[in-house]
Amino acid sequence: MSGFVLKPATRRRTEPVSALPEHTEPTRHRILSNTVRNCESPQEFVAEIEKLWGEAQEKFLTIGRYLVQAKNRLRHGEFELMVATQLPFGKNVAYQLRIVALAVEQNRLEERELPRSYSNAFRLAQMSEAVLSRARAGNLVRPDVTRREIAEFVSIITAEAERQEPDDARVAREIRRLRQRVATLEDELAEAKAKLAELEERRIIDGNAEEAA
Template sequence: MTGFRLPESARRRKEPGGILPEHQEAKRQRLLSNHVKECHGTADFVSEIGKLWEEAQAKFLTIGRYLVQAKEGLPHGEFESMVANQLPFGRSVAYQLRMVAQAVEQRRIAEDDLPRSYTNAYKLVLLDDGALRRAHEAKVVRPDVSRRELTEFLNKIKAGSQQGTPEQERRAQRIAWLLSRAKALSHEMAQIQAELHALSGGIRDRKRAHHH
């Protein structure tokens, strides 16, 4: 998958001379899992590529979950340093993977519905709840959704949002005015209460003086 390519320095690294038996076995398993079989016909190719693609999906979600755990568990500043200097991808990819994993944990998107491309998944988790509901209704929240399908859906969402901009602006302006008015009234009420308190105190003082 794009985004997971190791830096050149890591690719050039050689295995140490004295490899432990368990390390040899792990290396052998990697080689077997990466072995390209000879396929005969479309069905074979679709089967093999599909299996690898599903594995890739599971891997990026698992990486995202590790990143969430690291963000929550590492001391302040250590997570950012790890992402910047020690991982085979940068801050942008790390952020996207983490946001996707969080969306799955928050049940905004079911793990089984997650697109196999983390970039497509990230575009979906950026949507608000209303737009994400529309994405479900449009059946673009699924593992095999293509970039083209998702882009077309997002463009429709954007176009609909732009058409509603004047109404949204009017409501936003009204909300801003009401908040400003509420603040002013709250300030005025505080002044009234302070004056009442002061006047009440003066009356009490005069009553005490009269009794004495």
């Protein structure tokens, strides 16, 4: 497992890992590329902002492609170790970026239609083919789609699926939900009782101590 020696200073870096393409750019070039230029008109502001949005989308897709490559090429355990200890983001973000890149590679999503937010892109990428087709027909597969639009669409799909469930399946699902709720409430009640008993005991002890004084 050469190349994955863990040093304290390298854990959870705050800058991109050196494998990413933007990290190989000369420092001066990176600084200049982040310089804010003076704009005078709405058109100029829109042009600059759209360019940066496009670059952000390209970056997260490129990172996702590196993660796909790493998953396929690294030996067993190396990929998980790298994600857990050497990247500037956690395993959940790494998973989402990889799923988006896979969706593009498998032609389920086109690069030009990817949402500019990787989290919105992930929500589309994890949809089934049938649901994704409906999302596309509803004009949700586009760069400027919002989280709210996707959430509302998913709510509609979920409600439709629940209505189509047989009665016994709906009842069984509701029973599971209520059992989980009851278990959670019982845990909260037990915790509250223990805390209450602790506070009451402390008050009695403090009261006795004051009387003795």
